Amino acid sequence: MKFTKVRPQWLAPAVATLSALLVVGCGGGSDSVVADATPQLTPAQQCAALQGSAVPASAIGLPTTGATISSATLISATASGNTNGEFCKVLGGIHPVDAAAPDIKFEVDLPSTWNGKSVHFGGGGLDGSVPDTTGFTNTGLTLYGEPKGVLTPLARGYVTLASDSGHEGSFGDGRFAQNDEALANYAGDHIKKTHDVALFLTKQRYGATFAHSYYIGGSGGGRQALIAAQKYASDYDGIISTFPASGIMGLAFQMGRISQASLAPGGFINANKAAVLKKAVMSACDSLDGATDGLISNPGLCTFDPATLRCPGGTDTGDTCLSDAQISTVNTMATPLNTSFDFANGIHNIPKYNVLAGTDFWSGFLFPLGDSAADAVLDPATSAEGQWSFFYAFPNSLLRYAIARDPSLDLMSFNFTDPGALTARTQTVSQMMDSTTVNLDNFKNRGGKVILQHGLSDQYIPAQMSIDYYNRLLANYGQNALSSFLKFYLVPGAAHGFGGQFEGAYDGLTALDNWVTKGTAPQSLVITDLNPPTAGRTRPLCEYPQWPKYVSGDVNAATSYICSN
Numbered sequence: 001m002k003f004t005k006v007r008p009q010w011l012a013p014a015v016a017t018l019s020a021l022l023v024v025g026c027g028g029g030s031d032s033v034v035a036d037a038t039p040q041l042t043p044a045q046q047c048a049a050l051q052g053s054a055v056p057a058s059a060i061g062l063p064t065t066g067a068t069i070s071s072a073t074l075i076s077a078t079a080s081g082n083t084n085g086e087f088c089k090v091l092g093g094i095h096p097v098d099a100a101a102p103d104i105k106f107e108v109d110l111p112s113t114w115n116g117k118s119v120h121f122g123g124g125g126l127d128g129s130v131p132d133t134t135g136f137t138n139t140g141l142t143l144y145g146e147p148k149g150v151l152t153p154l155a156r157g158y159v160t161l162a163s164d165s166g167h168e169g170s171f172g173d174g175r176f177a178q179n180d181e182a183l184a185n186y187a188g189d190h191i192k193k194t195h196d197v198a199l200f201l202t203k204q205r206y207g208a209t210f211a212h213s214y215y216i217g218g219s220g221g222g223r224q225a226l227i228a229a230q231k232y233a234s235d236y237d238g239i240i241s242t243f244p245a246s247g248i249m250g251l252a253f254q255m256g257r258i259s260q261a262s263l264a265p266g267g268f269i270n271a272n273k274a275a276v277l278k279k280a281v282m283s284a285c286d287s288l289d290g291a292t293d294g295l296i297s298n299p300g301l302c303t304f305d306p307a308t309l310r311c312p313g314g315t316d317t318g319d320t321c322l323s324d325a326q327i328s329t330v331n332t333m334a335t336p337l338n339t340s341f342d343f344a345n346g347i348h349n350i351p352k353y354n355v356l357a358g359t360d361f362w363s364g365f366l367f368p369l370g371d372s373a374a375d376a377v378l379d380p381a382t383s384a385e386g387q388w389s390f391f392y393a394f395p396n397s398l399l400r401y402a403i404a405r406d407p408s409l410d411l412m413s414f415n416f417t418d419p420g421a422l423t424a425r426t427q428t429v430s431q432m433m434d435s436t437t438v439n440l441d442n443f444k445n446r447g448g449k450v451i452l453q454h455g456l457s458d459q460y461i462p463a464q465m466s467i468d469y470y471n472r473l474l475a476n477y478g479q480n481a482l483s484s485f486l487k488f489y490l491v492p493g494a495a496h497g498f499g500g501q502f503e504g505a506y507d508g509l510t511a512l513d514n515w516v517t518k519g520t521a522p523q524s525l526v527i528t529d530l531n532p533p534t535a536g537r538t539r540p541l542c543e544y545p546q547w548p549k550y551v552s553g554d555v556n557a558a559t560s561y562i563c564s565n
Helices: 009-018 043-048 180-206 220-231 248-262 271-289 324-333 390-403 420-433 441-445 463-477 479-483 508-518
Strands: 067-075 087-094 104-111 117-121 159-163 212-218 238-242 449-455 486-491 526-529 538-540 547-550 561-564
Touching: 043 067, 043 087, 087 180, 104 180, 117 180, 159 180, 180 220, 180 420, 212 220, 212 508, 220 238, 238 508, 248 324, 248 390, 248 420, 271 547, 390 420, 449 463, 449 508, 463 479, 463 486, 479 486, 538 561
Parallel strands: 117 159, 117 212, 212 238, 238 449, 449 486
Antiparallel strands: 067 087, 087 104, 104 159, 526 538, 547 561
């Protein structure tokens, strides 16, 4: 049921006691309270007091019908698999205004030893599940976690929170978008709603609000982090936005355009042919940055022509060459999409991918273009991950369910340059979902800090999308003003969390927290490769437009490089 539940009378004494508790840990900030003479409840009692409780709609800054807590479980420090210390795991749902819309499912983890701060975890793709708030965030560019010795946010004493963005399902399944409220939740409303529910629960548990609040996410979660800064500046003090899908609608159109080329007769490139392409690119360009190390640190230096791999006569003669149709697929990936209309904030140029500068689209556990041409068009709602193509499923879902509201729409015949009668609706959805505005005044003026980062070998979101966004911010603010609150890093060889030549990680949360709480801006950062074959090598994390240039010494050591223009 979806209603606002009145707090049971038996809970009132517990809440009164909770509101008088002293915040413990590393400091609760200016909102910490002093304990009174009332006997303190144990953490188990405090956690149990939240079970079955409700969050009134008045505590949530956007329209809902409130939220209810389905479970509140104390996880002991010695529980099997728990390395985060003792915490209260709270699960629940935020109820929509439209009864036909799904709940926003959420998790809030409340550590028994709280540091007074919070970390909001971002999602990914089309969401559909709650991120693991007991693990690591996207502070780095790898799914392998963090460098040895770095603790999760929860283990450090942060309240951690996340949601499924307002629907359940595969991250490539967009059927939820047929409902206006569910689409608005996914577009960004869930950020505010989840934050406010977590804030309410934090007050109930500790008697204090967040001294500092951070949002950290990658991909779709990177887009969400930017929205947190753009739309909900008063709620967040810092964000880390990793390989963000900032222009998400244009990105979907570019993926759809590439799918049309890949799925055209003879256009699909299998893994064997892809290996030939990658080997040729690396052979031509690896050493151009000063070191032959399996990384292309400055893609702008690489001008590889895929026509050098053309099969005799242009027809497919095997896995050692590319046919004309396959070269067309590569060239489509390597060129921007220019539209006849503007997406949100005047954008009509959607960047190319670095397929001719080291990006690998055919390795890892989930291929962007699919395992085969036949598998590429499988339905993500009913097929296993690793078969279907994200480049097909993602635009297909948004086109069918968010834009046209027509499940029969055919992606293969859609005009991504000029969508005709669907142009206005495309622009409406773009305004809802894209995080491309350069107006960060409210966030900047309250002292908010941004770490923006992207891998140069990203196979899902082109690094150029973040470069373009940064350059637009630079034009708006100027270098000095922009550098005072935003740092932008590009990481050579890093992909979309997996599949790259450099699975980079560093303690980004500490860097962000020091910048926010101490005014110490990130500098001289070193990023470590966690990719098993090359684990342990390091590089300087260079602030854009600089890149790590080899000077001398061990090619696997950051000290052998300088950040160069």
